[in-house]
Amino acid sequence: MRNNRAMTFAPHRVAVLAVDGVVGLDLGTPAQVLGAARTPDGDRFYAVSTCTAGGHPVRSTAGFQVLPDHGLELVAAADTVIVPGVHGGGPMTDGTVDPAVAAALRDAHARGARVMSICTGAFVLAAAGLLDGRRATTHWAYAGLFRRLHPTIELDPEVLFIDSGDVLTSAGVAAGIDLCLHVVRTDHGSDVANRAARRCVVPPWRDGGQAQYIERPVPRDPANGTAATREWARQRLHEPVALRDLAAHARMSVRTFTRHFRSETGLSPAQWLLQQRTDHARLLLETTDLSVEQVAHRSGFGTATALRQRLHGRVGVSPSAYRRAFRSRA
Structure with missing residues (x-):
């Protein structure tokens, strides 16, 4: 039974396309996070491989070279193509990229492959023409440079990632992890994504619309932070749960608590709480048979009407439609 099932299981093919000056962490993120998404039998949902133009070595920003096993033929066969961040070279200096890389990306997108970038990988997608007329994001520190090189692209540097369906972009460093988990969640539901996050020892979900941590240092004394609250x-x-309840638990004034909370999360307490309730409702809809009324109660919305309004505003569908969609994916 196991062997017969394994023979029919076809993992989603992912090509990680590295260009010269690739960021080391971004390069390893897809294989680590997507590789952690597995079936109950332990099979990987994604087969992740790395390639470069011509299969040639490229330099990384971490002082080592990347010797790939594949050339651009991997992009031609992939279901998803991911471009990690890059520092230096044509994408960051004059908005250009190797014509072979640009052609491979355009061809992959034209035949229906999903194309993604992590951090400054958005410069490569922009140079290939894949972000024209789209909303995109990249690391906030490079927003000015991006706008100078690509003034017609709608850049939003204050979010963690943007999902446009066939083209996805993310902010810097850890936001690539968020984007990969978002892809797992979209493809296979919250249960698989949460298990992948636990395997990687990272938070299972940060909303793409959450603000990037722009010039917001981590508090020096975690004991005085809001994590426990x-x-x-x-x-x-x-x-x-009212704001005064949160502040009382943290043993702070409302004003002080609100300031600390926003500096740590990028959100107001009310925004964060609404986000948590929505995500919990989504998880219950995906993984339980509770009625919509029960889900609304357990997630703090009180009524099914309130949950419907919130979910429709967030993802554009009703709770029942959301449940059907994610149950079918799972």
Whole structure:
């Protein structure tokens, strides 16, 4: 039974396309995160491989060279193509990229492959013409350069990632992890994505619309932060939790708590709490048979009407439609 099932299981093919000056962490993120997404039998949902133009070695920003196993023929056969971040070279200096790389990306997109970038990999997609007329993001520190090189592209440097369906872009460094987990969640549902996140020891979900951490240093004394209060609130999503309750738990004034909270999360307490309740409702819809009314109660929305309004505003569908969509993917 196991052998017969394995013979019919076809993992999603992912090509990680590295160009000269590739960022080391970005290069390894897809294989690590997507590779952690597995079936209950342990089979990988994604087969991730790395390639370069001509299969030639490229330099990384971390002082080592990347010797790939594949050339651009990998892009031609991939279901998803991911371009990691890059520092230097044509994409970052004059907005150009190797014509062979640009052609491979355009061809992949034209035949229906999903194309993604991590961090400054957006410069490569832009140079290939794949971001024309689209909204995109990249690392906030390079927003000015991106706008100078590509003034007609709508850049939003204050979000973690942007999913346009066939083309996805993410902000810097860890946002690539968020984007890969988002892809797993979209393809296979929250349960698979959460298990992949646990395997990688990272948070399972940060909303793409969450603000990048722009010039917001981590508090020097975690004991004076809001992490413990956030965890306390997560355990009480089904209960009314007011701002004064959060501040009291953190032993801060409302004003001080709000300031600390926003500096750590990029969101107001109310925005964060609504996000947590929505994500919990989505998880319950995907993984349980609870009625919409029960999901609304357990996630803190109170009524099915309130949940419907929130979910429709967030993802554009009703709770029942959302459940059908994700159950079919799972």
